[in-house]
Amino acid sequence: xxxxxxxxxxxxxxxxxxxxxxxxxxxxxxxxxxxxxxxxxxxxxxxxxxxxxxxxxxxxxxxxxxxxxxxxxxxxxxxxxxxxxxxxxxxxxxxxxxxxxxxxxxxxxxxxxxxxxxxxxxxxxxxxxxxxxxxxxxxxxxxxxxxxxxxxxxxxxxxxxxxxxxxxxxxxxxxxxxxxxxxxxxxxxxxxxxxxxxxxxxxxxxxxxxxxxxxxxxxxxxxxxxxxxxxxxxxxxxxxxxxxxxxxxxxxxxxxxxxxxxxxxxxxxxxxxxxxxxxxxxxxxxxxxxxxxxxxxxxxxxxxxxxxxxxxxxxxxxxxx
Amino acid sequence: xxxxxxxxxxxxxxxxxxxxxxxxxxxxxxxxxxxxxxxxxxxxxxxxxxxxxxxxxxxxxxxxxxxxxxxxxxxxxxxxxxxxxxxxxxxxxxxxxxxxxxxxxxxxxxxxxxxxxxxxxxxxxxxxxxxxxxxxxxxxxxxxxxxxxxxxxxxxxxxxxxxxxxxxxxxxxxxxxxxxxxxxxxxxxxxxxxxxxxxxxxxxxxxxxxxxxxxxxxxxxxxxxxxxxxxxxxxx
Numbered sequence: 001x002x003x004x005x006x007x008x009x010x011x012x013x014x015x016x017x018x019x020x021x022x023x024x025x026x027x028x029x030x031x032x033x034x035x036x037x038x039x040x041x042x043x044x045x046x047x048x049x050x051x052x053x054x055x056x057x058x059x060x061x062x063x064x065x066x067x068x069x070x071x072x073x074x075x076x077x078x079x080x081x082x083x084x085x086x087x088x089x090x091x092x093x094x095x096x097x098x099x100x101x102x103x104x105x106x107x108x109x110x111x112x113x114x115x116x117x118x119x120x121x122x123x124x125x126x127x128x129x130x131x132x133x134x135x136x137x138x139x140x141x142x143x144x145x146x147x148x149x150x151x152x153x154x155x156x157x158x159x160x161x162x163x164x165x166x167x168x169x170x171x172x173x174x175x176x177x178x179x180x181x182x183x184x185x186x187x188x189x190x191x192x193x194x195x196x197x198x199x200x201x202x203x204x205x206x207x208x209x210x211x212x213x214x215x216x217x218x219x220x221x222x223x224x225x226x227x228x229x230x231x232x233x234x235x236x237x238x239x240x241x242x243x244x245x246x247x248x249x250x251x252x253x254x255x256x257x258x259x260x261x262x263x264x265x266x267x268x269x270x271x272x273x274x275x276x277x278x279x280x281x282x283x284x285x286x287x288x289x290x291x292x293x294x295x296x297x298x299x300x301x302x303x304x305x306x307x308x309x310x311x312x313x314x315x316x317x318x319x320x321x
Numbered sequence: 322x323x324x325x326x327x328x329x330x331x332x333x334x335x336x337x338x339x340x341x342x343x344x345x346x347x348x349x350x351x352x353x354x355x356x357x358x359x360x361x362x363x364x365x366x367x368x369x370x371x372x373x374x375x376x377x378x379x380x381x382x383x384x385x386x387x388x389x390x391x392x393x394x395x396x397x398x399x400x401x402x403x404x405x406x407x408x409x410x411x412x413x414x415x416x417x418x419x420x421x422x423x424x425x426x427x428x429x430x431x432x433x434x435x436x437x438x439x440x441x442x443x444x445x446x447x448x449x450x451x452x453x454x455x456x457x458x459x460x461x462x463x464x465x466x467x468x469x470x471x472x473x474x475x476x477x478x479x480x481x482x483x484x485x486x487x488x489x490x491x492x493x494x495x496x497x498x499x500x501x502x503x504x505x506x507x508x509x510x511x512x513x514x515x516x517x518x519x520x521x522x523x524x525x526x527x528x529x530x531x532x533x534x535x536x537x538x539x540x541x542x543x544x545x546x547x548x549x550x551x552x553x554x555x556x557x
Binding site: 007010011013014017018040043044047050051054059061062063064065066067068069070072073074076077097098099101102104105108109112113116134136137139140141144147148151152154155157161162163165166167168169170175176177178179180181182183184185186187188189190192193194195197198199201229233234237238241246250257258259261262263265266269272273276277279280281282283284285286288289290291292293296297299300301303304307308311312315319 | 326378476503507511530
């Protein structure tokens with residue numbers, strides 16, 4: 001049974017919003033950025049069709065999207081968003097609107113929470129409000145719509161204003177906004193081309209397999225390094241587990257799988273804190289917060305990540321055997 | 322074993338080190354790795370297209386931008402500062418540690434997307450942190466950047482080391498699924514519970530770091546109290 005609000009509807013909304021940004025860029029004669037966002041918008045508008053076509057055995061839609069991804073790389077260079085000066089004159093409405101301004105901002109997390117909690121009990125026309133899959137993401141999308149309506153009511157701004165302000169923020173981010181998505185794509189490519197197996201092979205070939213602590217250290221460092229390369233502990237986990245964890249630690253040295261799995265994944269997360277490849281956590285905020293150094297967030301995270309890594313490895317050494 | 326696909330990793334490292342355009346570096350790395358693996362162009366394009374589309378969820382955060390942008394135009398960030406300044410006893414450390422704890426606890430219940438850099442850090446947490454830190458004296462640009470980075474870091478640490486305790490979170494299911502395929506049956510609860518020691522360590526370690534960061538700020542401000550630019554706040 002289909003849900004009333006499917007995740008695709010949210011994706012279409014993103015596509016629409018990105019198309020508006022593209023149009024605004026084209027209107028300002030910033031061709032490269034306009035074309036850039038049109039391609040991204042089409043991934044959202046036609047994503048379902050592309051996946052459907054691939055499942056049905058037709059490859060050209062996915063290949064066209066692939067060509068689009070390569071075009072994105074080239075356009076990103078040409079259309080390097082001239083960083084706009086932060087619009088100097090802010091409305092002084094904040095002083096008169098007072099704390100009422102917080103309501104729409106807090107509506108994003110709170111409405112997300114409320115929707116996730118009540119969705120299982122709500123059905124519209126006999127369909128569940130939200131399907132199983134990714135309830136938080138759908139709820140977040142709906143919450144953004146609710147918050148936007150609330151914000152427009154609170155500020156009594158014209159809807160157009162929210163679009164141009166949103167586009168101002170997206171321009172501040174520029175191509176960095178897209179980085180998480182292309183990096184995740186790279187992760188899939190690396191997985192498909194056997195980069196993971198090659199790394200696991202090298203790690204496996206260079207450690208003294210008789211010593212369980214050496215194996216453990218190799219597993220932990222492998223998780224961190226591979227997470228840093230892929231930008232994602234999820235991608236590193238199956239590789240390091242299949243290469244080192246399962247054959248050496250579990251099978252040979254009798255490690256407890258539950259402990260090894262859980263702590264191994266968290267060890268990978270220490271790597272996530274250290275890498276520009278995890279752009280959505282490390283690079284996007286640096287740009288969003290207008291920090292002069294792109295790597296400022298990573299730099300700040302190094303001490304926490306390293307101390308936590310040591311603690312994690314010690315926890316594993318104690319708990320796993 | 323074919324080691325040539327590792328060339329993609331080299332491209333990424335070199336590109337990031339040379340500060341080339343990141344999107345181009347990543348696309349080039351993917352193409353290089355695929356060609357080195359002996360993939361033909363048709364397969365490469367299909368792989369790129371399908372993976373790109375499958376990772377759409379990562380751009381969902383842009384939906385928050387019209388809301389946040391509009392509210393900022395009407396003075397949300399200034400309002401957040403004024404509100405925090407109203408609490409005389411709320412220091413930077415207390416604010417950030419409270420946020421860290423709340424973020425971890427909420428993530429443990431699966432409420433991961435409640436916070437985030439676009440949703441909560443830029444519009445609320447960062448200006449609040451600046452206001453709390455500014456109580457010690459005017460912040461110069463370097464100190465302001467450090468406070469903002471610390472706020473972003475706090476959001477990341479809280480999220481990462483809370484979410485793994487949540488049963489239905491992807492990571493737990495991924496771990497369980499991996500072992501299941503390899504003939505080891507585990508309950509998701511057993512995996513999630515082992516994330517608790519790390520969650521507690523993360524909270525402790527990062528809280529200590531926040532306290533030290535505050536001390537350093539305080540020491541710096543007392544050293545040179547007039548370095549800050551007091552007109553900065555009036556202008557923004």
